[in-house]
Amino acid sequence: MREGPDIARIASLVGDPARANMLNALMGGTALTASELALEAGVSLPTASSHLGKLMEGGLLTVASQGRHRYYGLAGPQVAGMIEAITGVAASVGPQRVRPGPRDGAMRVARVCYDHLAGEQAVAMLDRLVAKNVLVRDEQEIRLGPSAASHFAAIGIDVYTKPRRPVCRACLDWSVRRSHLAGTLGAAILDKTLAEKWARREKDSRAVIFSPPGRQAFERAFLS
Amino acid sequence: MREGPDIARIASLVGDPARANMLNALMGGTALTASELALEAGVSLPTASSHLGKLMEGGLLTVASQGRHRYYGLAGPQVAGMIEAITGVAASVGPQRVRPGPRDGAMRVARVCYDHLAGEQAVAMLDRLVAKNVLVRDEQEIRLGPSAASHFAAIGIDVYTKPRRPVCRACLDWSVRRSHLAGTLGAAILDKTLAEKWARREKDSRAVIFSPPGRQAFERAFLS
DNA sequence: CGCATAGTTCGTTCCTCATCGAAGCGTTCT
DNA sequence: AGAACGCTTCGATGAGGAACGAACTATGCG
Numbered sequence: 001m002r003e004g005p006d007i008a009r010i011a012s013l014v015g016d017p018a019r020a021n022m023l024n025a026l027m028g029g030t031a032l033t034a035s036e037l038a039l040e041a042g043v044s045l046p047t048a049s050s051h052l053g054k055l056m057e058g059g060l061l062t063v064a065s066q067g068r069h070r071y072y073g074l075a076g077p078q079v080a081g082m083i084e085a086i087t088g089v090a091a092s093v094g095p096q097r098v099r100p101g102p103r104d105g106a107m108r109v110a111r112v113c114y115d116h117l118a119g120e121q122a123v124a125m126l127d128r129l130v131a132k133n134v135l136v137r138d139e140q141e142i143r144l145g146p147s148a149a150s151h152f153a154a155i156g157i158d159v160y161t162k163p164r165r166p167v168c169r170a171c172l173d174w175s176v177r178r179s180h181l182a183g184t185l186g187a188a189i190l191d192k193t194l195a196e197k198w199a200r201r202e203k204d205s206r207a208v209i210f211s212p213p214g215r216q217a218f219e220r221a222f223l224s
Numbered sequence: 225m226r227e228g229p230d231i232a233r234i235a236s237l238v239g240d241p242a243r244a245n246m247l248n249a250l251m252g253g254t255a256l257t258a259s260e261l262a263l264e265a266g267v268s269l270p271t272a273s274s275h276l277g278k279l280m281e282g283g284l285l286t287v288a289s290q291g292r293h294r295y296y297g298l299a300g301p302q303v304a305g306m307i308e309a310i311t312g313v314a315a316s317v318g319p320q321r322v323r324p325g326p327r328d329g330a331m332r333v334a335r336v337c338y339d340h341l342a343g344e345q346a347v348a349m350l351d352r353l354v355a356k357n358v359l360v361r362d363e364q365e366i367r368l369g370p371s372a373a374s375h376f377a378a379i380g381i382d383v384y385t386k387p388r389r390p391v392c393r394a395c396l397d398w399s400v401r402r403s404h405l406a407g408t409l410g411a412a413i414l415d416k417t418l419a420e421k422w423a424r425r426e427k428d429s430r431a432v433i434f435s436p437p438g439r440q441a442f443e444r445a446f447l448s
Numbered sequence: 449c450g451c452a453t454a455g456t457t458c459g460t461t462c463c464t465c466a467t468c469g470a471a472g473c474g475t476t477c478t
Numbered sequence: 479a480g481a482a483c484g485c486t487t488c489g490a491t492g493a494g495g496a497a498c499g500a501a502c503t504a505t506g507c508g
Contacts, residue, residue, distance in 0.1 A: 004248065004311065004315075004331075005311050005312075005314035005315035006314050007238065007244050007247075007248065007307070007310050007311050007314045008238065008239055008240060008241040008243075008244035008245075009314065010310055010313050010314045010317070011235045011236070011237075011238035011239040011244065011310055012235070012236065012238075012239030012240070013235075013239070014231065014232065014235035014236075014239070015232055015235040015236025015237070015238070015239035016232060016236070016495090016496075017232040018496080018497095019232075020231050020232035020235065021232075023231075024228065024231065033454080033455090034454075034455060034456090035453095035454070035455085043496085043497075043498090044497075044498055044499085045454085045455070045456090046455090046456075046457080046458095046497085046498065046499080046500095047496070047497055047498070048455095049455060049456055049457085050456090050457090050495095050496080050497090051496090052455095053456085058317065059313075059316075059317030060313075060317070067454090067505060067506070068453070068454045068455080068504065068505040068506065069454070069455090069505095070454080070455070075317070078312060078313055078316060079313055081309055081312075082306075082309040082310055082312070082313045083231070085305055085306040085309035085310075086231050086234055086235055086306055086309075086310075087228065087229050087231050088229075088302060088305075088306070089234050089283075089284075089302055089303055089306045090229035090230050090231045090233065090234045091228075091229035092283075092302060093234070093282065093283030093284070093299070104228075107228075137361060240465090240466075242466080242467095257484080257485090258484075258485060258486090259484070259485080267466085267467075267468090268467070268468055268469085269468095269484085269485070269486090270467080270468065270469080270470095270485090270486075270487080270488095271466070271467055271468070272485095273485060273486055273487085274465095274466080274467085274486090274487095275466085276485095276486095277486085291475060291476070291484090292474070292475040292476065292483065292484050292485075293475095293484070293485090294484080294485070294486095449508100450507105450508090451506105451507085451508085452505105452506085452507080452508105453504100453505080453506080453507100454503105454504080454505075454506100455502100455503080455504080455505100456501105456502080456503075456504095457500105457501085457502070457503090458499105458500085458501080458502090459498105459499095459500090459501105460497100460498090460499095461496105461497085461498090462495100462496090462497080463494105463495095463496085463497100464493105464494090464495090464496095465492100465493095465494090465495105466491105466492090466493085466494095467490105467491085467492085467493100468489105468490095468491090469488105469489095469490095470487105470488085470489090471486105471487085471488080471489105472485105472486080472487070472488090473484105473485085473486080473487095474483105474484090474485085474486100475482105475483080475484080475485105476481105476482085476483075476484100477480105477481085477482080477483095478479100478480090478481085478482100
């Protein structure tokens with residue numbers, strides 16, 4: 001009977017299996033069409049459309065119309081963070097969904113979290129960048145260190161271009177339980193990693209798989 | 225149709241208004257009896273009992289039987305963190321539940337988060353302790369600094385006694401969006417604050433209200 | 449224009465699940 | 479022992495909402 005933000009409303013949106021599958025799929029960071037999400041969730045198109053309407057109304061999704069397609073995406077990093085938090089609880093209390101399987105192992109090593117990298121590899125990268133003083137952890141925030149501009153410029157990432165969102169943000173990793181790098185810089189690093197073909201996205205999964213030479217290049221760039 | 229931890233299962237537990245109210249009440253940190261939670265949620269005792277059973281089965285709650293009472297509490301900090309995350313989203317996307325009201329203002333200044341202090345006051349405290357090098361932020365974790373033992377001993381808090389849980393932990397504040405101090409030390413500080421009567425708990429709320437002299441004492445102890 | 453594709457809206461069906469009263473079990477108090 | 483209390487279990491009721499097919503709107507292609 002008390003009040004505050006309407007947490008039940010938000011949680012019940014995530015609490016439907018079809019909607020949860022959609023949100024999970026959108027955690028991959030790329031916006032998807034209604035049909036793709038229907039397939040992902042295992043429901044018919046009308047049903048999916050209804051769900052998407054509810055998620056929109058709840059403020060969890062944004063949509064961009066392009067021609068006859070409508071691309072749905074997560075409303076923002078805060079929503080992604082909430083889903084990671086729920087995932088963390090589900091992973092730790094759940095009856096451990098049968099065997100972990102190889103794909104699950106790959107997910108722990110590296111995966112996409114909304115628009116940036118997560119997993120052991122991502123956590124290690126942030127640690128290393130902080131240790132090298134390229135980034136500076138200050139209180140909760142992460143800031144650019146003195147050598148950041150030149151360091152990233154050498155790899156072909158411009159840390160100044162994108163104004164609106166914070167450049168660096170910490171994002172808690174549900175598998176490692178430590179922070180990894182989010183923000184525009186985190187997003188740029190993921191872009192770079194995929195553009196250089198250091199790693200590829202596993203089809204229909206958030207897992208990110210590094211090729212052996214790609215791994216070396218990535219480590220040379222960020223972990224050396 | 226993909227898999228991973230069963231997030232819908234967890235979210236749907238939080239998604240019922242009665243259960244959400246119960247969880248919210250338990251965010252106050254004190255374990256409550258089934259009757260108290262029934263009152264809190266505005267449902268009958270049998271209904272509440274049914275909800276509590278589900279929350280138990282889902283691993284979100286723990287219970288301790290004492291005589292004819294059964295005290296229910298949150299299963300752990302991870303669950304509390306998840307609820308804060310959901311609260312954050314609900315607060316930012318929600319239709320802003322009418323006017324903020326004085327109680328809501330008090331909540332932003334200081335409130336109980338599971339077993340420690342949250343809100344502006346708590347965030348400021350952590351910042352100050354880190355600035356004074358009493359605590360050290362290292363990567364995501366917070367560790368005790370060299371002067372921590374003597375500093376807290378002077379206030380009457382022993383930082384060594386409690387072995388199991390980590391002494392320090394960072395916990396993300398939904399109102400300020402910055403970290404505050406959790407862990408056994410965070411809990412000890414809350415205990416101290418209430419024991420010294422620097423502040424009192426608002427009845428039926430998570431809000432914590434400092435008395436003017438209490439505020440001074442608190443600031444002398446942690447913010448000076 | 450007419451046809452195909454992408455999405456939404458509508459109406460109906462069906463099932464889950466929240467709710468409560470009544471009854472049952474265990475604990476405490478006198 | 480008996481009575482009062484705290485809580486859970488059972489059974490019946492009812493409402494909300496998830497699902498789909500069919501019809502409708504909008505965009506793109508020839």
